[in-house]
Amino acid sequence: GNQIVLVRNDDYWDVPHRGHLDRIIFKFISDDVAALQALKNGELHFIERVTAEQFKKETSDADFLRRFVKAPYYVEAFAFIGWNMKRPPFDDVKVRQAMAYGALNRPEFLQKVLYGLGVLVTGAAYYFGPAYDHSIPDYPFDPEKAKQLLLEAGWYDRDGDGLRDKNGKPFQFELLMPAGNAVYEARAALMKENLRKMGIDMTIRELEWATFIQNVNDRKFDACNLNWATSIEFDPYQIWHSSQWKDRGSNMVGFGDAESDRIIEQSRVTIDPGERRKLFFELHRIQHEQQPYLF
Secondary structure, eight states, X not given: OOEEEEEOOTTOSOGGGSOSOSEEEEEOOOOHHHHHHHHHTTSOSOOSOOOHHIIIIISXXXXXXXXXXXXXXXXXXXXEEXXXXXXXXXXXXXHHHHHHHHTOOHHHHHHHTSTTOSOOOSSSSOTTSTTOOTTSOOOOOOHHHHHHHHHHTTOBOSSSSSSOXXXXXXXXXXXXXXXXXXXXXXXXXXXXXXXXXXXXXXXXXXXXXXXXXXXXXXXXXXXXXXXEEOOSSOOOHHHHSGGGGSTTOSOTTOOOOHHHHHHHHHHTSOOOHHHHHHHHHHHHHHHHHHOSEEO
């Protein structure tokens, strides 16, 4: 349970591509600190990914650079906060848009916490792939705009306790996230502070991964913190088609209607790349408007 050993198949039919290595060992080290230390100790030859802080602060000294090569590259993935669109208060598009404007200063977070190692995205398609519409502008960090949207949605402090309320209920929600991730923790802390200034109480609940994902699959969350790995060839059906809300599917936030479903279904039977791209751009704009995720 702690490693996989692969041995070259010398009987492989394509002789020039049989592989140059006799053996590759994949070791499973869940702790980022332990993994980097194992590399420095000579127990590993290669790490696929390190944290932003490790990349900037712990792998830049002369001794490390003499022994190792650092190769920065963008992985096909994005991070997000998912809003449960099937339960209040995130069943209201104005509330979700308010979160986009006021929950997190994303440019600042990217620079200060991630050391600039990443790009801001506005949708789910791979940023460097053909399905991503670069003409769509990101929501700027604008707490005043967020407050205005919350007022329009009927959320304001009626009883003077410092929290917005509606229909007798204060604006309180829980952010569910996997335990032990320093970046997630930093992001959640910033969100909690920003939202408190807007009269919203966000509690943070960290769970061990198996329990966390069970809660997500059972739709027992207000908001959740996750990443998606994507591919250059985009097929949004699994994550975004409305049918995938049911039976513990991957559309855990409950996004979708007849129009978005039509676009997704049409994209799967459209061969022409230009026409497919138009469909993906349509879906991108709908998602940007609906804000099922804080991308």
